Amino acid sequence: MDRIAEFRKWKVQCLSKADLSRKGSVDEDVVELVQFLNMRDQFFTTSSCAGRILLLDGGINGFEVQKQNCCWLLVTHKPCVKDDVIVALKKANGDATLKFEPFVLHVQCRQLQDAQILHSVAIDSGFRNSGITVGKRGKTMLAVRSTHGLEVPLIHKGKLMVTEEYIDFLLNVANQKMEENKKRIERFYNCLQHALERETMTNLHPKIKEKNNSSYTYKKQRNQEKARSQCITKENVKELENDDDDVGINITIFPEDY
Amino acid sequence: MDRIAEFRKWKVQCLSKADLSRKGSVDEDVVELVQFLNMRDQFFTTSSCAGRILLLDGGINGFEVQKQNCCWLLVTHKPCVKDDVIVALKKANGDATLKFEPFVLHVQCRQLQDAQILHSVAIDSGFRNSGITVGKRGKTMLAVRSTHGLEVPLIHKGKLMVTEEYIDFLLNVANQKMEENKKRIERFYNCLQHALERETMTNLHPKIKEKNNSSYTYKKQRNQEKARSQCITKENVKELENDDDDVGINITIFPEDY
Numbered sequence: 257m258d259r260i261a262e263f264r265k266w267k268v269q270c271l272s273k274a275d276l277s278r279k280g281s282v283d284e285d286v287v288e289l290v291q292f293l294n295m296r297d298q299f300f301t302t303s304s305c306a307g308r309i310l311l312l313d314g315g316i317n318g319f320e321v322q323k324q325n326c327c328w329l330l331v332t333h334k335p336c337v338k339d340d341v342i343v344a345l346k347k348a349n350g351d352a353t354l355k356f357e358p359f360v361l362h363v364q365c366r367q368l369q370d371a372q373i374l375h376s377v378a379i380d381s382g383f384r385n386s387g388i389t390v391g392k393r394g395k396t397m398l399a400v401r402s403t404h405g406l407e408v409p410l411i412h413k414g415k416l417m418v419t420e421e422y423i424d425f426l427l428n429v430a431n432q433k434m435e436e437n438k439k440r441i442e443r444f445y446n447c448l449q450h451a452l453e454r455e456t457m458t459n460l461h462p463k464i465k466e467k468n469n470s471s472y473t474y475k476k477q478r479n480q481e482k483a484r485s486q487c488i489t490k491e492n493v494k495e496l497e498n499d500d501d502d503v504g505i506n507i508t509i510f511p512e513d514y
Numbered sequence: 515m516d517r518i519a520e521f522r523k524w525k526v527q528c529l530s531k532a533d534l535s536r537k538g539s540v541d542e543d544v545v546e547l548v549q550f551l552n553m554r555d556q557f558f559t560t561s562s563c564a565g566r567i568l569l570l571d572g573g574i575n576g577f578e579v580q581k582q583n584c585c586w587l588l589v590t591h592k593p594c595v596k597d598d599v600i601v602a603l604k605k606a607n608g609d610a611t612l613k614f615e616p617f618v619l620h621v622q623c624r625q626l627q628d629a630q631i632l633h634s635v636a637i638d639s640g641f642r643n644s645g646i647t648v649g650k651r652g653k654t655m656l657a658v659r660s661t662h663g664l665e666v667p668l669i670h671k672g673k674l675m676v677t678e679e680y681i682d683f684l685l686n687v688a689n690q691k692m693e694e695n696k697k698r699i700e701r702f703y704n705c706l707q708h709a710l711e712r713e714t715m716t717n718l719h720p721k722i723k724e725k726n727n728s729s730y731t732y733k734k735q736r737n738q739e740k741a742r743s744q745c746i747t748k749e750n751v752k753e754l755e756n757d758d759d760d761v762g763i764n765i766t767i768f769p770e771d772y
Contacts, residue, residue, distance in 0.1 A: 368626070372648050387645010387657055390630050399645055408666045409687055417680045425670050 259394065263366045266395070267300040270364070277303075283333055285438060286361070289445045296452065298366040299374070302397070307437040309336045309430050310355045313348045313411075335431040338424045345411060352411035356430045358402035358437045359383070359444075364395065371398045377451050381444035400444070404437060406430055517652065521624045524653070525558040528622070535561075541591055543696060544619070547703045554710065556624040557632070560655070565695040567594045567688050568613045571606045571669075593689040596682045603669060610669035614688045616660035616695045617641070617702075622653065629656045635709050639702035658702070662695060664688055 257265070271294060275281060282290050283306035293299045314326035329352060330336070330344035345352060365371040371388045378386035378400045385401035408426055410418055418426075515523070529552060533539060540548050541564035551557045572584035587610060588594070588602035603610060623629040629646045636644035636658045643659035666684055668676055676684075 368648060372650070375647065385643055385645075385657075385659060387643075387647060387659075389633065389645060390626060392630070399643075401643060401645075405663065405665060407664050409684065412683050417683055418676055422675045425675055426667065429667050 260366065263364075266364065270300055270302055278328075283308075285333065285441060286359070289361075289441065289448075292445070292449070293363055298370040299363050301361060301363050303360070303362040305357065305360050306333050306441065307359045307434055308333050308357050309427075309434065310357060311341060311344050311352060311410075312355065313352045314350045335434060336427050338420060338427055341423055341427065342420065345416060348411045349414060350411075351409060351413065354406070354408045354410055354426065354430070356406035356433050358404045358433070359400065359441050360402075361400040363398045363400070365398055366396075368396055371396050373451055373455060374398045374400075374448070377444060377447045381447050382440045383444065402437065402440065404433060404440075406433060518624065521622075524622065528558055528560055536586075541565075543591065543699060544617070547619075547699065547706075550703070550707070551621055556628040557621050559619060559621050561618070561620040563615065563618050564591055564699065565617045565692055566591050566615050567685075567692065568615060569599060569602050569610060569668075570613065571610045572608045593692060594685050596678060596685055599681055599685065600678065603674060606669045607672060608669075609667060609671065612664070612666045612668055612684065612688070614664035614691050616662045616691070617658065617699050618660075619658040621656045621658070623656055624654075626654055629654050631709055631713060632656045632658075632706070635702060635705045639705050640698045641702065660695065660698065662691060662698075664691060 282304060285306035286304050290301045290304055293301050309330070309332050310328065311330035312326050313329050327347075327349075329347050330340060332340070341354070363371075363374060365374065368388070368390065375386055375388055375398055378398070382404075383400045383402050385403050387399055387401070389395075389397040389399065391397075406426075406429065410416065410423070540562060543564035544562050548559045548562055551559050567588070567590050568586065569588035570584050571587050585605075585607075587605050588598060590598070599612070621629075621632060623632065626646070626648065633644055633646055633656055636656070640662075641658045641660050643661050645657055645659070647653075647655040647657065649655075664684075664687065668674065668681070
C-alpha cells in the first residue's frame with residue numbers, strides 16, 4: 257500500500273475510534289480548529305487539550321506528581337476562583353499541586369512537508385515547544401506545545417503550605433495565562449487558515465508570484481500576505497521572546513526562510 | 515554544494531563562533547555529552563542548558579515573566595538552600611518567580627534519519643517534549659526537552675506572598691527535580707552511546723543480525739541489547755508515565771517500531 261493510501265487508512269481508523277480521554281470529548285475552545293484540521297486530506301488530530309487549570313493530589317518519591325494514578329481534585333478549562341480551589345483542597349490527602357497546562361495538540365501529517373507548514377504556523381503563533389516526530393515506519397506527527405505553564409505545590413503531607421491570599425494571587429496569574437493561551441489558539445487557527453489557503457493557491461498556480469497582471473490573484477495574494485503578517489507583528493515577536501525557554505543559553509531561532 | 519558539504523560548513527561556522535549565552539560556556543554536567551555529539555560527523559550542538567533553578571524579577575502584563583530584560587536574582591545549576599533565595603528575594607522590585615528549568619539541548623543533524631535516532635533516545639530517556647524541526651532549506655534540528663519543570667510566583671509588587679517554611683519546602687521539591695533531571699541526562703548519554711554504536715555496527719555489517727555464527731558479533735550485539743534495555747526498564751517507563759504531559763487527553767505514544 258502506498259504512503260497516501262496508508263495515511264488515509266490510519267486517518268479513518270483514528271477518527272472512528274472512541275475518545276479515550278478522561279473527559280471523552282474535544283474541548284470547546286478547540287473543536288472548530290480540530291474539525292478544520294480533520295477536514296483537510298493531509299492532516300488528522302490524535303489528541304488535544306485547549307488548556308486547563310488542574311489541582312492534583314498525590315505525589316511520587318515525594319516530588320513528582322503522579323498523573324496516571326493521582327486524584328484530580330479540580331480540573332477546569334475556564335477561569336477559576338479561589339473558593340473552588342479552597343473547597344477542592346479540603347479533599348487532598350497527600351501532596352497537592354496546582355498546575356496550568358496550556359494548549360496541546362497532536363496532528364498526524366500525510367508527509368513531512370505538511371508537518372513543516374503546521375510547525376511553522378505553531379512557532380509563529382507562540383507555541384515555541386512544538387516539534388515533529390517521524391516514526392521508523394514514516395508516521396509523521398506534529399506536537400503543538402507551549403512553554404507557557406505554571407506548577408505550584410500547595411499542600412505537603414496534607415498540610416496547606418500557603419495562605420488564601422496567595423491562592424487568590426496564584427489563580428489571578430493562572431487565569432491570565434489561560435486568557436493569553438486562548439489568544440494564541442485563535443492566532444494559531446487564523447495563521448493556519450491563511451498558510452493552508454496560500455499553499456493551495458501556490459499548488460493550483462505554481463507561477464502565481466509572476467502573475468502580477470492578474471488583478472484577482474494579486475489582490476488575493478496581498479490579502480493573504482496582510483493576514484499572514486498578523487501572525488508576526490512586533491507585539492507577537494515580543495511575546496515569543498518573553499516566552500522563550502532558551503534565553504540564557506546560546507539560542508537557536510528558526511526564521512521563515514531557514 | 516551538496517547537503518553533506520553544506521552541513522559540514524554550518525558545523526564549522528557554528529562551533530567556531532563565540533558562545534552568546536549569558537554564562538558564556540557549556541554547563542559542567544553536559545560538557546561530556548556535548549563534546550561526544552560534536553565529535554560525531556552527523557551532529558553538532560547549537561545550544562544547551564544542564565538544568566537550573568532560577569529566581570527572576572520583573573513581570574510583563576502583570577503575569578508573564580519577561581526573560582529577555584528581566585533581572586536574574588539568582589541562577590544556579592546546583593541544589594539551592596533557603597537562605598540563598600531569601601537573600602536574593604530582598605533585591606526584588608516587581609514580581610519575582612522561582613523556576614526550575616530542566617535540561618534542554620538543541621542538536622543540528624546531518625539528515626532526518628540522524629534526528630530520528632536522537633529523538634528516539636531522548637523519548638526513551640524521559641525527555642517527552644523533544645521534537646524535530648526541519649527548516650525550509652532542509653536544516654534539521656532536534657530539541658531535547660523535558661516536561662519536568664516548576665514555576666512558582668513568590669513576590670507580587672514587591673511583597674513576599676509566601677512563608678520561609680514554604681520556600682524551604684519548595685526548594686526541596688526543586689532540588690529533587692534537579693537530581694532527577696541529572697539522572698535523565700546520564701540515561702540520555704548512556705542510551706545515545708549505545709544507539710550510535712549499534713547504528714555504526716549495522717552500517718559496517720548490514721547483515722549483522724544473521725551473523726550469529728560470529729561469536730564476536732553475537733557477544734557485541736548481546737551487550738548492546740543489554741545496555742539498550744537499560745533505557746527502558748520498568749522504573750523508567752513508570753517515570754515516563756508520571757512525566758507525561760498528555761494524560762487526561764487522548765494520548766498518542768510513539769513506540770520503537772512506530
